[in-house]
Amino acid sequence: MTTTTRWATGWNILRAIVAVAVLVAVVAQFVSTASGAAAAGRDVTTTVANFFSFFTILSNVSAAVVLLIAAVRFARRRPAADHPEVDSPALATALAWVSTYMIVTGVVYNLLLRGLPLQPETVGWSNEILHVWGPLFLLLDVLLGSGRRRLPWTAALGAAIFPIVWIVYTLLRAPLITNPTTGAPFWYPYPFLDPSTGGWGSVAVYIVVIALAIVALAVGVVAIGRARGIRGAAASVDSGRRG
Structure with missing residues (x-):
């Protein structure tokens, strides 16, 4: 097994571990939020719908799913030592997108929301995984992840x-x-x-700034991938040789 293949194997194991940690964090926070609402007599249905309306939750769940898919795909295909596995176009695109969303989640939270008081139902360690460690890993995945196309x-x-x-949905629904917590006629x-x-x-102003930041980050993620990755044609030839 070459150094490149060992690195790819180790990195995909790490992807699976992080994905599971993120999903566990989401479940822990969901259970705390739903049970807290029920105990306080708040509308549980609305509380659950609100929980899955946070960009943080949606980005973390989607990132965890994509990381698991990448790890499982790597394990199932068993790349040859001299031809390390390359992401498929769909997987490479999904990784670029969820990486962008997670990096935005980390930046926005730590710049705009870090100082706000946490809700009583907030699970501290889960909050840190979803807003700090998960985003940091996706940033590292952009910089170091194996198999880039x-x-x-x-x-x-x-x-x-x-x-x-998501913004259109949020502004129309709110x-x-x-x-359910304050009784205000909006959320x-x-x-x-x-x-x-x-x-x-x-x-x-916030919407425009965040939208521009997302596009700029996505361009940066794609640029790094293009600098580190393998051309599609070359990747297709290598895959054909292994098939």
Whole structure:
């Protein structure tokens, strides 16, 4: 087994470990949130729907799923020692996108939300995994992860689709939901999206800044992948030789 293959094997094992840790963290926080709502007599259905409306939860779950797929795919294909496994186009794109979302999650939380008081139901270690260690690993995966394939620049633009859909969903849903904790006639997952705190002008500025940051980060992720990765044609030839 070559050094490259050993590195790829070890990294994919680490991907699986991190994915499981993230999923355990999500489940732990979900159980705490739902049970806390039930104990306090709050609307559990709304609380659960709100839980899965956080960008943090959605990005972490999607990242964990993609990391598990990458690890399982690597294990099943058993790459030859002289031809290390290369990500498929779909997997490479998914990894680029979830890496972007997780890095954004880490940056936004630690810049804008770190100082806010935590809710009583917040699980401390879970919060750190979802907002710090998970994002850090996805950043390292961009820089060090094995099997990178060079993606076209259009992949960076595709990364903006999910955040745009999430923002539209959030802004349309928020005024229709009664906050189960405060009783307010609206519920926004993050303070910077709440127009009652700073007005719609402030919300618009945050949306534009975050959208630009997502696209810029996605471009950076794709650029690093293109610098580190293997051209699609070469990867296809290698896969054909092994098949």
